[in-house]
Amino acid sequence: MKQVILIILLCVSTLTANSQTVYMTRSGQVSFFSKTPMENIDGTNNEVTSLIDASKGEIVFAILVKSFRFEKALMEEHFNENYLESTKFPKATFQGKITNSSSINFTKDGSYPATVEGDLTMHGVKQKQTATGTITVTNGKVSAVSTFTIKLADYKIEIPSLVADKISETIEIRVNCKYEPRS
Amino acid sequence: MKKISLVIILLAIVASVVIYKMYNKPHRDPKKEESIPVSAIHLFRSFEEDEPTANTIYLDKVLEITGNVSEITANQNLTPIIVLETENMVFGIRCTMDNAEPNVVVGETVTIKGICTGYLSDVIITNATLVKNN
Numbered sequence: 001m002k003q004v005i006l007i008i009l010l011c012v013s014t015l016t017a018n019s020q021t022v023y024m025t026r027s028g029q030v031s032f033f034s035k036t037p038m039e040n041i042d043g044t045n046n047e048v049t050s051l052i053d054a055s056k057g058e059i060v061f062a063i064l065v066k067s068f069r070f071e072k073a074l075m076e077e078h079f080n081e082n083y084l085e086s087t088k089f090p091k092a093t094f095q096g097k098i099t100n101s102s103s104i105n106f107t108k109d110g111s112y113p114a115t116v117e118g119d120l121t122m123h124g125v126k127q128k129q130t131a132t133g134t135i136t137v138t139n140g141k142v143s144a145v146s147t148f149t150i151k152l153a154d155y156k157i158e159i160p161s162l163v164a165d166k167i168s169e170t171i172e173i174r175v176n177c178k179y180e181p182r183s
Numbered sequence: 184m185k186k187i188s189l190v191i192i193l194l195a196i197v198a199s200v201v202i203y204k205m206y207n208k209p210h211r212d213p214k215k216e217e218s219i220p221v222s223a224i225h226l227f228r229s230f231e232e233d234e235p236t237a238n239t240i241y242l243d244k245v246l247e248i249t250g251n252v253s254e255i256t257a258n259q260n261l262t263p264i265i266v267l268e269t270e271n272m273v274f275g276i277r278c279t280m281d282n283a284e285p286n287v288v289v290g291e292t293v294t295i296k297g298i299c300t301g302y303l304s305d306v307i308i309t310n311a312t313l314v315k316n317n
Contacts, residue, residue: 027258046258049303064307066243066300073210090238090301178259
């Protein structure tokens, strides 16, 4: 956790050196969907901090688990107390590399397919994660969208058998972040 | 016999009402909850110096934060965000507001009530409402 903040601070402090290569948002959006025939559950977080260092091809996300908002208060409560244990593990982070960053021109408008590889940490468990998505450059602004799935069991999140038919074993994560260049 | 089945039916009705109410229980309303008064500067310093301890005091609690408005912005859904000034040059207290366009200006001293969801370089407050402009 401390590392991510350090990285963010480092990036911010080195901004003056290469001001156009770092893109940041503090209000990015990450949602997750659990679909079963019994019930669909989705939660959205609008307070995601993320950084892209275009010159190094690095991408970082930091998320506060308690910032996810659900349609039903009960879902939010179960998500925080029973599954993600957000008091014990308040943050989720992703630290990774854009593996094809050389084919993305951050200075030219366009839509570029992107593959990201790195470490996703949530519920106190760190796992390798790969995701594909699209990076769009419009007038110097950058946006990133991606949809990928994770297995709850990989993050030691157990679903009690009583509600097993209401919660999917694989969860779909959707990322939608609009970045501003740091100047 | 009739009495017993009547009792069972009544119990079943009560049980379904209770389950339905629990399933649809309302979201937290920070306006109605008791709050911890704190200054923006003190709140930020607490998290900066010792995040785990600050989490035990503030995480998931309703806070009533007083500070100077340093920025008024919006998130990707165009929900207004008020940033309160701290001693840190870059980061502050970011409050995602519940209501429409808040009637504040940069530099004004305000008090904002909302749920503290933690520290991400900024301290994040959600479901926030403006309590008063000083």
